[in-house]
Amino acid sequence: MSELTHLDKYGQAHMVDVGSKANTQREARAEAFVQMHAETLALIHSGDHKKGDVLAVARIAGIQAAKKCADLIPLCHPLMLTHIKVELTPEPEHQRVRIESCCRLVGQTGVEMEALTAATVAALTLYDMCKAVDKGMIITGARVLEKTGGKSGHYRVDEQ
Incomplete structure (x- = not known):
């Protein structure tokens, strides 16, 4: 296992210096799920939710979140x-919505955090928009x- 790169020799947190790294094409994909009652999922899927197109709003929230990752983490x-x-x-x-994100750039550091942020903020947005009808939703x-x-x-997760 590799060492933690965000800690210096004294155990203090610091931002990693990527200045000497080469610019390369980098991409990351992430996923998250929101479990819910079948009725909630049907309401989302039909587009009849009183707050509008839940999936479209969550998609935009995920995109915005990826762009703001450095402000959050x-x-x-x-x-x-x-x-x-x-x-x-x-x-x-499965009574759920699957969220998959993909982020790409040419740069000196990876985009895993941006992909994870996009997927999880989309999940949080979906929860926020539907909590009035289903407070028991689970983000997993x-x-x-x-x-x-x-x-x-x-790196690729084992598809089991």
């Missing part, structure tokens, strides 16, 4: 993202699915 670098995609897919067979499974680029190379 103290030691993240501000990044010039070249691509952000957030997809929300109702999965009635936030994780990085895949990342490419950089010194550590390619």
Whole structure:
């Protein structure tokens, strides 16, 4: 296992200096899920929710969140993202919405945090918009699915 890069030799938090790293194409995909009652999912899927298009609002929230990641996570670098995609897919067979995000750039540091932030803020937005009809929703499974680029190379979660 690698050392924690955000701690100096005295155990103090610091922002990693990426100035000497090469610019490379980097991409990360992440996912999260929002479990809910079947009736809530049907309301979202039909577009009949009184607050409007829940999936569209959550998608925009996820995109905005990826762009603001460095403002939310103290030691993240501000990044010039070249691509952000957030997809929300109702999965009635599991009574949930699956959220998948993808972030891309050419730069000196990875975009895993931006992808995770996009997926989780989209999930939080979906919860916020639907809490009046289903306070028991559960946000689960936030994780990085895949990342490419950089010194550590390619990572892909085992599809089990």
